[in-house]
Amino acid sequence: MINDFTFGRVAIIGDLLLDCYIHGSVGRISPEAPVPVLLRAHQTAVPGGAANVAMNAATLGCSVTLVGLVGQDESAEALRAVLVGTPGIDIAGIVADPDWTTITKTRVLSGRQQIVRIDDERIELPTEATRSRLIEAARIAIDKADVVVCSDYAKGVLTDDVLAAVIAIASARGVPVIVDPKRKDFSAYRGAFLVTPNRNELAEATGLPLRTDDEIEQAVRVVSAQFGGNVLVTRSEEGMTLFRREGQVTHVHAHKSEVYDVSGAGDTVVATVASVLSAGQDLETAVVIATSAASIVVSKLGTATVSRAELSAALMAEMKESGATVALGRASAIIDEWHHHGARVVFTNGCFDLVHPGHIALIRAAAGHGDKLIVAINSDASVKRLKGASRPLQDEQARATVIGALRDVDLVVVFDEDTPLETIQALRPDVVVKGADYQEHEVVGGDFVKSYGGSVVLVDLISGRSTTSIVQKMQGVPMAQAAV
Incomplete structure (x- = not known):
């Protein structure tokens, strides 16, 4: 319009x-x-x-x-x-x-x-x-x-x-x-x-x-x-x-x-x-x-x-009624505006196929490290390459709508690559947040963000919570085996 x-x-x-x-x-x-x-x-x-x-x-x-x-x-x-x-x-x-x-x-x-x-x-x-x-x-x-x-x-x-x-x-x-x-x-x-x-x-x-x-x-x-x-x-x-x-x-x-x-x-x-x-x-x-x-x-x-x-x-x-989802170019312009007004922009990413308490904890912790939180979601094609032909369980629009509806999330983008590196390079966030199951040197885009004064933050996760374990439980796989 x-x-x-x-x-x-x-x-x-x-x-x-x-x-x-x-x-x-x-x-x-x-x-x-x-x-x-x-x-x-x-x-x-x-x-x-x-x-x-x-x-x-x-x-x-x-x-x-x-x-x-x-x-x-x-x-x-x-x-x-x-x-x-x-x-x-x-x-x-x-x-x-x-x-x-x-x-x-x-x-x-x-x-x-x-x-x-x-x-x-x-x-x-x-x-x-x-x-x-x-x-x-x-x-x-x-x-x-x-x-x-x-x-x-x-x-x-x-x-x-x-x-x-x-x-x-x-x-x-x-x-x-x-x-x-x-x-x-x-x-x-x-x-x-x-x-x-x-x-x-x-x-x-x-x-x-x-x-x-x-x-x-x-x-x-x-x-x-x-x-x-x-x-x-x-x-x-x-x-x-x-x-x-x-x-x-x-x-x-x-x-x-x-x-x-x-x-x-x-x-x-x-x-x-x-x-x-x-x-x-x-x-x-x-x-x-x-x-x-x-x-x-x-x-x-x-x-x-x-x-x-x-x-x-x-x-x-x-x-x-698509939540807070925007294209990458528009997201970049919005983040430039946030930076202009002194906001600290935080970035995190994931598939978020079935949103569970572990996802909520990650997002809530990420939001606490700045003023604005942008969440990048893998596209359907990206999820299939990473998780297999049976995934995702929800299409990218549904996943983006759910994440965009969370009060801690200010913006959602969808990326088609296997990693969010190109998205991070386009958006230039101040902080990248991942779970503590990563080491800092393993965080995609971390070195790029640190090159201009940004930081990488690792936050604690809720153990035993993943979409894969939920799917396996629904399929009758014992939880001990699902966690492997």
Whole structure:
């Protein structure tokens, strides 16, 4: 579906943030005060706010012009460095003001647990001269845009005059405006095509209860009347509700996913909707695709993006109900995205013909050695060569579906060779995990992974558990003989 889209140009105007992450592990409590002591491992910085919207749209394939405000400080340089390194993003519209502080949010994490967040910001009204520069930068960006996004984090960029000018310029050129709102009164967004509040923002704008679909519908009618456009409400695990200003209501259910971090999920939604609209698709299609994108991004740690390959794979999986199975090329692109956001990727492999407690123990142990787990499964032809003509008992699609349904597994690929060496070389995982019945030098691909700083981990297995022994037991072979 999405692979056939030709994405257009998106102008993104709003508050620019830098999200920093200090990663480490906590093993003790400080003797100085009852607080955890973090052993720092590494630090990353990624664009946040409107800059994260731009990253999401560009990652999907849009050409993006970004307009916002930064100071003349180290955080501004770090933000520019990441944005310049991302294909498809034009940062000529970023205005620098020496009197402005680039807004920075630093999160300290142990594993996936956030310990504390430190904000560096000084919110004040930009000068009239700075606001004029922002309006002029927005005018240039809108001139070549198919869709405009106003990313309002209430950090000072989208003042009344800037916001009104942006919507007026876009309306005069017939370009739809999507607003991710932070105001309590949506009348400031009059003239926008679509506003995308979350449940809390909708509650603040209306003061109404939002427990049921009917209550949501009543509230969106109120805010739609405030600005005269369409409303898309993001409702976390309950999905999304789209209200068309003509009165039609569509409820889109969320896709089940492990939720690790909702940071920036709204950015992903608005970026995906804008991107799909720029490809000439209708709003309903954009919302359905954005729901899938949201389910992907909340399973990632920290502010993140969703790649075209990831989204395409998710949409195909939903249509085919094929678990988490993707082709090798797409898996490689997804892993590149994981690595970009600092994830540690673990790899393990096997036939997994009849899944038994030994398999579960291996997968669970493997998942504990990183942030993302990819499992490679031998194809049917590969299993036959290794195990004989009577195997596998289940075809590769069935085996992949079962493994993909396990909560510890993030991705499944199928390989046709006798060993997973070519798959490991294509995916470049950080860790390869095998059972302790191997020695490290015997692990296929181990030397390759170690050549670029990766590692090989051997984990204990549950003795006496194998598909072969199960088959032999069903055939009446004594267990002592089956174990030989």
